[in-house]
Amino acid sequence: MADTRTTRSVIAPLALESTTALLRELVAHLRENRTQLREEWARRITEAKLLTAMTPEEVFAEATAVYDNYLEALETGSIEALETYARNLSERIIPRGVETHEVVGIVLLLRDVLARSLFGKYPADFSRVLDAYEPAANRIANTVAVGFVQERERIIRQQQEAIRELSTPVLPVRERLLILPIIGIIDPQRARQLTEQLLRGIRINRAKVVVMDITGVPAMDATVANHLVQTVEASRLLGATVIVTGLSPEIAQTLVNIGVDLGKMNTVGDLQGGIEEAERLQGYKVVPITMEPA
Amino acid sequence: MPVPILKQRDYLIATIQAALTDDDLKKLRDALVAQVGEFRSRGVIVDVTTLDVMDSFAARTLRDLSHMSRLRGAETVIVGIQPEVAFAMVQLGLTLEGVPAALDLEEGLAYLDRKTKRKTAAK
Amino acid sequence: MADEVGLVNDEAVVPIRSDGDIVTARQEGRALASLLGFSSTEATLIATAISELARNIVLYAKRGEIVLALVEDHGRRGIVVTARDEGPGIVDVRKALMDGHSTSGGLGLGLPGVRRLMDDFEIVSQIGKGTTVTVKRWKQGAGPV
Ligand SMILES: Nc1ncnc2c1ncn2[C@@H]1O[C@H](COP(=O)(O)OP(=O)(O)OP(=O)(O)O)[C@@H](O)[C@H]1O
Ligand SMILES: [Mg+2]
Numbered sequence: 433m434a435d436t437r438t439t440r441s442v443i444a445p446l447a448l449e450s451t452t453a454l455l456r457e458l459v460a461h462l463r464e465n466r467t468q469l470r471e472e473w474a475r476r477i478t479e480a481k482l483l484t485a486m487t488p489e490e491v492f493a494e495a496t497a498v499y500d501n502y503l504e505a506l507e508t509g510s511i512e513a514l515e516t517y518a519r520n521l522s523e524r525i526i527p528r529g530v531e532t533h534e535v536v537g538i539v540l541l542l543r544d545v546l547a548r549s550l551f552g553k554y555p556a557d558f559s560r561v562l563d564a565y566e567p568a569a570n571r572i573a574n575t576v577a578v579g580f581v582q583e584r585e586r587i588i589r590q591q592q593e594a595i596r597e598l599s600t601p602v603l604p605v606r607e608r609l610l611i612l613p614i615i616g617i618i619d620p621q622r623a624r625q626l627t628e629q630l631l632r633g634i635r636i637n638r639a640k641v642v643v644m645d646i647t648g649v650p651a652m653d654a655t656v657a658n659h660l661v662q663t664v665e666a667s668r669l670l671g672a673t674v675i676v677t678g679l680s681p682e683i684a685q686t687l688v689n690i691g692v693d694l695g696k697m698n699t700v701g702d703l704q705g706g707i708e709e710a711e712r713l714q715g716y717k718v719v720p721i722t723m724e725p726a
Numbered sequence: 727m728p729v730p731i732l733k734q735r736d737y738l739i740a741t742i743q744a745a746l747t748d749d750d751l752k753k754l755r756d757a758l759v760a761q762v763g764e765f766r767s768r769g770v771i772v773d774v775t776t777l778d779v780m781d782s783f784a785a786r787t788l789r790d791l792s793h794m795s796r797l798r799g800a801e802t803v804i805v806g807i808q809p810e811v812a813f814a815m816v817q818l819g820l821t822l823e824g825v826p827a828a829l830d831l832e833e834g835l836a837y838l839d840r841k842t843k844r845k846t847a848a849k
Numbered sequence: 850m851a852d853e854v855g856l857v858n859d860e861a862v863v864p865i866r867s868d869g870d871i872v873t874a875r876q877e878g879r880a881l882a883s884l885l886g887f888s889s890t891e892a893t894l895i896a897t898a899i900s901e902l903a904r905n906i907v908l909y910a911k912r913g914e915i916v917l918a919l920v921e922d923h924g925r926r927g928i929v930v931t932a933r934d935e936g937p938g939i940v941d942v943r944k945a946l947m948d949g950h951s952t953s954g955g956l957g958l959g960l961p962g963v964r965r966l967m968d969d970f971e972i973v974s975q976i977g978k979g980t981t982v983t984v985k986r987w988k989q990g991a992g993p994v
Contacts, residue, residue, distance in 0.1 A: 621989075628890055631809035638829060662816040669812040669821075671805070671828040671837075745876075748868040748904070779875055779893065781900040782958045810893040818897060818962035819948060 454564045459507040470499050473545045482534045511575045518579030535580045539573045610639045615648035623659035634672045643706040647678030657686045677706035729754045736768035744778045755791040762800040769838035775806030785820040792825045801841050805834035861917040871903040874915040881917050898966045901959040902932035910936020927987035935979035
């Protein structure tokens with residue numbers, strides 16, 4: 433193995449006939465030239481500005497593992513090990529912000545680097561090499577790409593789930609005062625989750641006052657507006673007063689349209705005012721802070 | 727299954743059970759209203775912590791109880807409505823408007839204390 | 850009174866003759882809902898609806914029955930509640946479904962409220978023949994595939 437560089441330039445005749453045997457021979461060549469081809473590949477990855485979220489050392493380490501797995505899949509025709517590796521790889525690099533096109537890109541580059549080396553070695557048998565190499569290489573590229581996309585989808589689903597829960601935080605601000613900042617579009621399902629969470633929060637925290645801030649809610653249809661009103665009513669049944677803040681003129685109009693008496697709703701302009709009102713309701717004195725000495 | 731009524735200071739306290747029938751509830755309402763007069767109670771607490779369902783009949787009966795005792799000088803507060811029950815009530819359309827509600831017995835007592843003190847002070 | 854509940858073809862039939870049976874029906878309903886995997890909040894909504902339907906039977910028809918069963922449709926599962934009586938029937942069904950309409954001095958929230966609590970609502974009523982209300986609630990997140 434000491435002198436791989438010299439054997440590389442030797443143009444060898446292809447002795448064996450079957451595709452499997454041919455592939456085995458090709459893999460042997462690629463294995464012999466592992467160091468040099470791997471470097472070539474890593475260089476092309478950097479040139480193409482792929483995997484920029486990773487350090488050169490990380491790229492090289494992954495490149496080595498992918499290279500070995502790639503050869504194994506070529507040789508055995510079994511993609512199972514490669515599939516597992518692709519999943520693991522995806523799991524590791526997706527949180528780093530690696531994109532689908534980058535993963536597909538590096539696998540295609542590898543295919544290209546290896547193909548060039550093979551054609552250089554067997555120029556006379558160009559089409560036979562291609563026939564043996566190409567389908568296997570394509571299958572591998574496909575496996576890695578699909579594995580990555582699936583993993584990505586799984587992570588996105590997981591994140592959406594987490595965001596759903598996170599986006600309705602019930603924050604105990606001070607004793608017996610909850611703040612519920614609602615951000616984004618509320619659909620009926622989220623409205624229901626929100627109500628359930630709030631009602632449970634009231635009980636657990638023994639809340640007397642809830643400031644529900646809907647500054648971050650751009651719009652609301654009648655169904656959801658109805659739900660909002662129900663949430664206010666249900667909170668009262670648990671002994672808590674709800675102060676709604678950040679009501680936009682549009683949402684106020686929707687509430688009036690569905691027949692809500694806004695006079696009966698406790699509404700305050702902004703969150704700060706809402707908290708002050710809450711403290712007043714709880715019997716705290718609100719002392720305004722004067723910046724300049726009187 | 728009749729509901730026991732407890733007398734504590736100026737207040738009457740009734741704790742109702744899950745399997746309360748309409749008839750039991752009507753009897754409770756009548757007994758409470760009668761006792762408010764008898765003991766000159768200033769407040770009534772109905773504890774529904776273990777009640778699994780509050781339907782339109784129960785809501786109406788409690789509302790009537792609240793109105794009738796108020797006419798006789800006692801404030802009524804419903805305590806212990808569970809989150810799920812409250813959720814179902816408002817979807818059904820039952821808001822118990824005009825009937826005070828508090829988290830639990832302790833809160834209910836605190837509410838009545840505040841209410842009756844204010845009234846006494848106003849006199 | 851639990852022994853009066855018969856199980857026929859996976860259905861629980863609760864005869865309704867007195868206000869005590871209302872409690873039995875809603876307890877049975879809650880138990881079945883929990884068994885089907887409904888959350889405790891959803892089970893409460895279902896039990897509340899059953900309470901309203903059973904009370905209407907006692908109040909307006911004197912007797913009847915509540916049938917509880919599992920329902921499956923295109924891979925989604927749910928509970929179906931049928932409230933059946935051979936009472937006087939409803940003169941104006943459209944009105945009976947409006948908030949606040951009551952012929953008995955009630956809040957008139959029973960039927961419209963049940964409609965809000967459940968996903969599907971069907972009512973068939975014939976004067977002199979009786980009333981059947983069929984309501985369903987589907988398990989959340991298990992929409993048709
Ligand atoms: N099973 C039934 N048989 C005959 N009439 C019925 C039946 N169910 C309902 N109704 C009629 O429909 C009306 C509306 O019923 P609904 O349950 O909505 O209100 P309610 O029973 O009057 O009051 P609530 O249920 O709020 O206490 C009733 O007043 C009654 O006239
Ligand atoms: Mg009714």
